[in-house]
Amino acid sequence: GGGEGGGAGDSITVGFSQVGAESEWRTANTRSVKEALAPPEFNLRFSDAQQKQENQIKALRSFIAQGVDVIAFSPVVETGWDTVLQEAKAAGIPVVLTDRAVKVSDESLYATFIGSDFVEEGRRAARWVIEDSEGKPGPIRIVELQGTVGSAPANDRMRGFKEVIGEDDRFVIVRSQSGDFTRAKGKEVMEAFLKAEGGNIDVLFAHNDDMAIGAIQAIEEAGLKPGTDIRIVSIDGVRGAFEAMKAGKLNATVECNPLLGPQLAQLIRDVHAGREVPRRVVVEEGVFTQDQAEAELPNRKY
Amino acid sequence: MATTDPDAQAPLPLHRRMLAHPLFWPLLALALLLLGNGLLNPGFLALEWRDGRLYGNLVDIANRAAPLVLVSMGMTLVIAARGLDISVGAVLAIAATVAAWTIGRMTAGGGTGLAPLFAAIGAALATAALCGLWNGVLVVKVGMQPIIATLILMVAGRGVAQLISGGNILTIYYPPYSFLGTGFLFGLPFPLYVAGALFVVLALLLDRTALGMFIRAIGHNPAAARVAGVRARAITLWLYVFSGFCAGLAGLLVSSNVASADANNAGQLLELDAILAVALGGTALAGGRFSLAGSLVGALIIQTLTTTIYAIGVPPQVNYVVKALLVVAVLLLQSPEFRARVRALARRPARGGA
């Protein structure tokens, strides 16, 4: 790429467009990327899209106009990137996707994708629930706290979860409502679930840890024991979730690792040098349960 | 246009007077919503005394509505004086963050007892009032249009809150603080007392002093109010401060409720809900005519809508549609023109609407 707008010497100018700062997970992600793409090796142009795709596209355009060496971004949604990625390609700037994939007509529009698979996270949560309920008779009643309606993680996590849980007919999802990925909403919705279902809830599946933490408070205030009366699994693996697990209030969290900065930096180096890179790089992630919580907690960076 | 209101002035029978009361239709809407819920879900209206607490959906609705009620109070007065404050959500987030940050600092520094609690409350409210003052100065002294003046804080405010929190959700590990949002007093949730106290104090203040009349005069005709010697600008400025203060109070309740402050999400879209509550309560958004009690009812209507959606268990994709239809129904119920039309249609269905 023409590095005229780029930085000094032979540092690699990277334009990185982040979704926003809507959650702790995202903040940790940003921090990791910024630390990994630090000078002198890199010259980072960081842009925050405030959760809007159009802002992100504007940012990409501006990166192209500035002539950065590599563009990396975490797409807000999967679709709608064809045009701007084509422009990047025309300008000869390679693109690295982080955190989630995009659907484009032409696969050559991006060099590689590093990140998690939301559908797989949903599946893992479901598998944990099935494992956890081994030997229990049906029906096992599940309530689901969804993320923001229509957002990719919410759609995919729900899909993955349903796909696996649907194979076992002991399970019924009795209620499903959006908690907007926030503690406050998670608590409010859980409160309503408890009122509507009484004590008839066996499992709570929350699309992220924050909603689970909010829901735990609601469960406690209703006089039930979270983690015991209601088994709880959520996704992300933020520090708060580990604290809750340590206290026995959360049963499991499916990790969705935001600390992909170093891996991203390596990919960018390779792409910039014209080396061959895999199309898909998976971040190392696991499922954590209560017994691992205490040991793992000090290691949590986010 | 001169309004021709057949119900005006004349000594009317009680039921006509009730129909003409501005609070009647919002209250009816609220009652219908609750009733509808009760029919769909027989347990909905039940209240029971458990462990020395009142427990039930109605209590939950009131409790959940408390922050919105608080914010709507401030919003009502600002709107009544021809203003608008769309920064309330951001101010709430700032106040929540300041409170959490203060507690974090003080408890880490070994602060014990109730000192951190009061420091947090003081710091949060002071910051929120300062935010209101900022808005007021931009509107009154600089002369910006209220929507833009408060838009600035709405955009930047969350940034400031995130700056304080470092982009993290600040979790509060300090039990006394939780009392504000989750505590019970005489069997009722504490937020009810906060919202109730503010409402009563405000209602008394507007009733017993000339403030209410001044605000209405400013809202209807600022130039005339000024000529009559009303200090319109000073009053307007203080109303913005008050609106900020209310948002601060709400911020305390919200952050205490979940024992954490989420700079990015706390009070998200609250400004819309607050304005909606104010409008549903019968306050004119163009200024002048206002009703505090109406806004209170409006806020309860909105929370009931939300709770209804959760309770009837519609899939989340349908949330918005249900909410929209219910809001339109409530609005139409309140429109005299619509009621007149329905009456006309009912009277002579043969001829239909002309």
Next chain:
Amino acid sequence: MSHVLHAQGLRKRFGATVALDGAGLCLRAGEIHALMGQNGAGKSTLIKLLTGVERPDAGTVELDGRPIAPSSPLEAQREGISTVYQEVNLCPNLSVAENLHAGRYPRRFGLIDWRRVRAGARELLAQLHLDLDVDRPLASYPVAIQQMVAIARALGVSAKVLILDEPTSSLDEGEVQELFAVMRRLREQGMAILFVTHFLDQVYAVSDRITVLRNGTLVGEYTPGELPQAALVKAMVGRDVALAEGRADHADIPADAPVVLEARGLARRGALHTVDLQVRAGEVVALGGLLGSGRTELARLLFGLDRADEGTLLLEGARVDLRHPADAVERGLALCPEERKTEGIVAELSVRENIVLALQARRGWWRALPRSRQDELARHYVELLGVRTAGIETPVGALSGGNQQKVVLARWLATRPKLLILDEPTRGIDIAAKQEIMGEVVRLAREGMAVLFISAELEELTRLGDRIVVLRERRKAGELPGGSEGARVLDLIAGHA
């Protein structure tokens, strides 16, 4: 005789108020017809029924012998009725030219032809011998000119019937004559003109026929010849009213009477050249001048509504700096403003609230007047000034124009000020009420209040003023003692002296 417009048995109720009860009117082609009645008699309501602003509860309206029932002003316009409503009803944000043409623009290729709009506007205004910058927004002109623009707009509609509701209330003598000239010309062309006014001389000067309303009912139709002034007043009021002719008791204010307000070299760029003025306790100073001579500007400067660029203001001998009307009100000043609709009433507030507003402002927001005291005050002034209202809780906007004016006046009387500045306070007030109000002003002055009375009417100036100050072209043209000859005052005003 050809009846162009014939209305019969019109009834209209507003809630508990019966505004019209069997009123009617018969308008012939080629006549100027005066519609007379006290404030609140129902004149404006009658006009609103004729022009589709309101619908009658009962009664018929015929145009050229054909029944019509316009449901909007637009329809009435299409029927050939052109109307100037009481209060200026134009759009303040639009330019003068546009206000004159709104709704019937000349077009070119389907688009508005602004050049012709402007030219047409100048032409229309020229009929009234007005020369305005037609591109400026209407709001930048004083009410008097807005009123003239409204009249010009009505003239632009090629209509059979022209209705003018108190067109002259804010005009001065010269403008009134211009208007009358135009009205006479239109009469020659066969137009039927309905005209409302509270000035009896004007009635006799132009009208061919007079219809009198009282309390919403038709009293009768007369020709000016068969109805002398006293009889006309009696028909309107329902009893004999002695019309005061002049005033004998111009007080000799002692030279050592304390000066309440003194302005030294007061000036404001573009509005007023240096003016000196003194008003003593117990004195009524009448302020005369032509339209645009700067009287209103002076009043606003004295009251702190505008800030002076130069000069000092002394209140009871001490320098004061009035930054805000509230400062003035707190110090015992009062200004009853010229523009009733924009700066006077708060239409949506009740009569009571409007009356106590200034008094309450003076006490501050914290010390509310007890409700009983408010009611008492409101009732007192409603009675004193004869405000016709359904009750003191009625919104002021529901009152007739003249009654609104009385409420604004009451607001300031209620503050019992040291200095009362009245800017055209009798605008739109009927003849009987005018007597009462002027009597009250004099009575208050005799009790020690200082009064600055601004008026466009020569008669009011000479009758009321213990001293007459005249402004011309935004400077002080001179002073005359009270009781001076009308002709001398007129000369000074016009600059012929």
Next chain:
Amino acid sequence: MSAVSLRALLRGGGVARLWRDPRYASLAVTVSLFVAMSVAGGVLYDGFLRPQVFLNLLIDNSFLLIVAVGMTFVILTGGIDLSVGAVIAFSTVLLASLVQHHGWHPLPAIGAVLVLGTGFGALMGVLIERYRLQPFVVTLAGMFLARGAATLVSVDSIGIDHAFHVAVASLRIPLGGRTSISAGALIALLVVAVGALLAAKTRFGRTVYAIGGNVQSAHLMGLPVERTLVQVYALSGFCSALAGVVYTFYMLSGYSLHATGLELDAIAAVVIGGTLLAGGSGYVLGTVFGVLVLGLIQTLIAFDGTLSSWWTRIAIGVLLLAFCLLQRLLARTGPAGGGGHG
């Protein structure tokens, strides 16, 4: 005699008046500030003053510009339309779904979307006008409804790969010197031109100004107030739907969460452009600069490229503040009347 006195009242005038006239002055101030800000950007950042950067302002904000033009009319009447962002989202989803899932050709689909958007706006207008409901709440309900309808059509984002759509989306009209402009931007410019004409030179536009000045007076002057109010909201609905179409050219996708919060951007653009929220005063051209200023703020931040998420927000606020403060200070007279023309 009186003619003389009136003439005396009108001293001054001439060419200088044009400058002193607050109506034009505020527009001039807005434009000058925009230029000043661009220059400042050019000084601070390399490559900022390239022509393509400014063309990108148009390209990236074409949909905002289109809704803002519709919004200008609504605000000029003293109303507000909060549904625009949601209507955009709904339009994109419906369009994408018709094309991708139901095999429609984009052209009839676009037609359907435009008709639906216009009808939706008109419906809100009827509620507002006929039942005297407050525009804020009606359009807020409209916003919920449109968003809800969008999620009902599809919660997932739908990519559009129809050849026609892709062709239009990637169309770049060269303007010489390695600069080009997109079809969406052209449509936006067309909308601006039509909007300006509509506002200044048609009876509809002038009635809009009159309503904003004083509804009662407009009514008494015999202007078609009721009809115009409905038309204004229909126009805004049309503009939103059109913006939705342009959005699909921009993104090649339909998604129920597209354009969230766009209503506020549109309102802000209109108000920054000098239109009074109370109605009756403002220009379509002002709105164009309002949009450009918002875009410029974004561009400045993108060029800076060092701001964290929260500093981004603070920076937007500060730039907005600086702009509005200067605007207020430079336009000496308050937001006085002025629905100017010609």
